[in-house]
Amino acid sequence: MTFGRTGLALSADGVSLSYGGFQVLRRISLRIEPGRITGIVGPNGAGKSSLFNVLAGSVAPDAGAVRLGERDITRLPMHQRARGGIARTFQLARELDSLTVLENLLLAWPDNPGESLWRIFTDRRAIRNAEHAALDRALALLERTRLLRLADAPAGSLSGGQKKLLELCRALMLEAPIILLDEPAAGVNPALMEELAAFIGELRDEGRTFAIVEHNMDLIAALCDTVYVLADGAVLTEGSFAEVTADQRVQDAYLGVTL
Ligand SMILES: Nc1ncnc2c1ncn2[C@@H]1O[C@H](COP(=O)(O)OP(=O)(O)OP(=O)(O)O)[C@@H](O)[C@H]1O
Ligand SMILES: [Mg+2]
Structure with missing residues (x-):
């Protein structure tokens, strides 16, 4: 099965997820627009990687739906989503060291x-x-x-940064139109970071769709068309980088103030 390069949005609609009674995602709704770069930011433990797990299909949500265009893919297994056009990288690079x-x-x-x-x-x-x-x-x-x-x-x-690049290349081997990057800049030195950002920008200009989870706000500011801010498993706000960083609630969330 293939989704092709059809330029479909990947979206979460009211997605909730709990681990042993602890709610990690609370009715999250977001849209990863085709041909754009969507940033997902938020403090440690906000649920960003868990959201990627649900979008990529490694974890099934307790409630809500994941859609590709109009199609409900909530129950589609991860390998089928990967083959069909949704690739991801992991926060900790998963290369095989001895190869x-x-x-x-x-x-x-x-x-x-x-x-x-x-x-x-x-x-x-x-x-x-x-x-x-x-x-x-x-x-x-x-x-x-x-x-x-x-x-x-x-x-x-490889260095930490080079491993991150390798991780991105692994995702690109799939020729997937939609790529979810979990902290691509972590451990990447500033020079390599600029190359990484330029590369991702070029890929977007070629028509790829990205969602990027990242703590490095320079990368988010440089690349993202839209930014979602997660806090305590919920979407706090959404907008341009300038809009969300000007939001007092976002500043409070990053300072650890109870919302
Ligand atoms: N498999 C799991 N079992 C139990 N709890 C989990 C599991 N995975 C994540 N959690 C918890 O869910 C919450 C969200 O974790 P998640 O990794 O999604 O956050 P994050 O936003 O990616 O954080 P970070 O910025 O540190 O990577 C955390 O409290 C975490 O401890
Ligand atoms: Mg994470």
Whole structure:
């Protein structure tokens, strides 16, 4: 199944989620508009990563719906959403340290030959024989992110920032139109941050859709068309970066004042 590059919005409609009686998400509604970059910010523990889990399909909400365009995808499993066009990165990069940078990307290819992990270790040829298309795409991404010279280095030897770039490249291997980035700038040095921001901006201009969870407000200010502020599992406000940062409730939330 494929959603294609149809430019659909990904939206949450009244999504709630609890863990053992503790409510993590409270009737969250938001729209990730196609071809735009939507920022999701909020203090630690506000529920940002949990919201991504629900949008990407790794966690089912207790209530509410996730929609792609008009289609209700709340019960669609994560791998089908990923194949169908919704990719994500994780707050803690999930590369396989002992594999090379290039191998990590080839593994992210949807039709990679080593989908069951054991094959990577028992049949290295499976990776060597990966489709040319996957190889071309991986090399192009590495070139674009200036990681090409590290293609054969073990992923475990990368810096924190380089791992974040690799994580983004892994998501881009899917050619997904919608990409959810969980703290892409964490641990990234300022020089690399500018490159990362420029890269994400270019991808948006090429028509990709992004949602970015981030504590780095420079990145949010530079990139986001719309920003949602989460606090205590609920949407506090939504608007342009200038609008939300001028909001007293947002300033209070960041100071830890009870709302
Ligand atoms: N699997 C889980 N089981 C129980 N509680 C969880 C689980 N995952 C998250 N939580 C709790 O849900 C709340 C929201 O967590 P979440 O990781 O979504 O926040 P966040 O906004 O991403 O925070 P941060 O900015 O620190 O990454 C926190 O109180 C967290 O402890
Ligand atoms: Mg988080």
